[in-house]
Amino acid sequence: MATTRDYYEILGLPKDSSAGDIKKTYRKLALKYHPDRNKEAGAEEKFKEISEAYAVLSDADKRAQYDRFGHAGIDAQYSAEDIFRGADFGGFGDIFEMFFGGGSRRGPMGPRRGSDLQYDLYITFEEAAFGTRKDIDIPRTEICSTCSGTGAKPGTSPKRCPTCSGTGQIRTTRSGLGMQFVSTTTCSTCHGRGQIVESPCPTCSGAGRVRNTRKITVNVPAGADSGMTLRLSGEGNTGEPGAPSGDLYVVVHVMEHRYFKRVDYDVISELPISFSQAALGEDVAIDTLYGKVKMNIPPGTQTNSVFRLRDKGIQHVHGHGKGDQLVRVIIKTPTKLTHEQKELLRQFDGLSGGKKSEGDEKDRTEKSKKNKGFFEKVKDAFEG
Ligand SMILES: [Zn+2]
Ligand SMILES: [Zn+2]
Structure with missing residues (x-):
């Protein structure tokens, strides 16, 4: 459903474009391809694509995530709806309604969706480089298994609420100025559930939900870096009956490595050598993420010289290519002779x-x- 093309390419803009340029270009393209104005085949698809590109690139957080991790970074953190949510599409109607239909938005009366949860996941440098699976314990609310969420003691069942006749809502009609005003409020007897429990479930005391710690497996992709957020759809707190659960957001934190530092996808390391090695040259063994490799120090090497080991860096998170390892040579000057x-x-x-x-x-x-x-x-x- 979401596009796989490069967002900058879709808008025909360079990567360092200003927010103003992105907005201007979006307006121009949106005018050209809006389905109300352009009836050509493929115009709607095209309009959808430029709207998605604009939704991501016009939001500083989403753009930063995209610049660092590409589509994988966006897909991991945002649902299809979330990509569009919050973007300012100017005068182009309600894009959200257009793509996701009116049903996506729940009125204030309906059962509430479960809340989202956040978890900070700490992983090692190597786990980030190669990807890892982690089991994490998440305390969250879940549907009570004793009563299957009804809140009623097993063997009994909830009764239809007499106040609202099971609708969960109270409609009041008021007349004035020759017109009728209808307002709807949540039923206070059943709190909108439409049912009341006479003998509450002993496990959840009638709430229908309980607090549980659940083991969840998280797949961290190879090339992940600190700040990457993984969205686990539906793994947040459970919603009210009839409403979906929230999502779980796992924020990745990469711990420091003893020898390696990371800059984008390159691995930086330092190599201390003696001044005779620097003067005379030598083959040395270098630690890389992929084991030891041989590197030649040419005669006359100066301190702070940097040598590049191709493809010994970190796998790009969207799958193509690897960074390099950059080895900085530090010449040790002896202190005690x-x-x-x-x-x-x-x-x-x-x-x-x-x-x-x-x-x-x-x-x-x-x-x-x-x-x-x-x-x-x-x-x-x-x-x-
Ligand atoms: Zn229960
Ligand atoms: Zn009621």
Whole structure:
């Protein structure tokens, strides 16, 4: 029912469009495709699509959720009705009524829908990256199983309310100014239920509902991030008889990782190396979400250099592609030096400090041989 096309594409707008541009473009397209004005085939579908795109992009929260998580983020958090709810469609009639019919809106007299619940779910970095199933305990009101929600003691049944004759409503008619005024109020004897219980159910004391803790399984998709909200339809508190239950909203919180940080879908890590590794270069083993991989540190690497490991980041939540891992190299400068290390560093200073030797070819070869031996010693001394 909801579109799978990109919302920005539907409106023909770039991702960084201002709220004003989104509104202007919607008005232009809505005028063109409104079914009252455009009788061409497909116009209504098109109108529905642009209205959905506008409903999401004109709401700061929905737009942020869409920009981060795509359609998956919207579908997880909002029902088809919720997507349209609250949007300002300007002068284009009641879009809500048009798409969902009058029945979606309940009058103030009808039985009340159960209330929504919210649950904060804490998951690890890896669980967010790869997705996870969690069983959570949700305390909520449910229909009493002893009386099946009637509130009457088993073996008895509720009686039709004598005040309202079972309608739950009281109509009063008043005349004045040559007209009749009809007003309807909720029956105070049965509180709108149309029935009264003479012998209440012992389990729920006649309420028809009880408080229960229910285990619910939540599927967190791979690529989820802090702030993502998952909607579990009908898993909230139970409604009054005849009305639907509320929804359960699970808000995802991702705990910090010891080594990894996340920026969008990229994983950021730091790699401390010794200054001889940086100077001489080396292959090192890097921890990634997918196990250890080999990475080459080229000779002469500077501190804060960043190396990119392609596709070692996090799976996009809408299914295509992965981020990268970015490895920032930090060169450790030794703080406590042994006598031998100090001696080597002095030699190093001497070698690189440009004590220009006026030597011939033979002299240079000698020196490079000496250097090689020197760096071996440096490696041994600093990477022990
Ligand atoms: Zn009961
Ligand atoms: Zn009544």
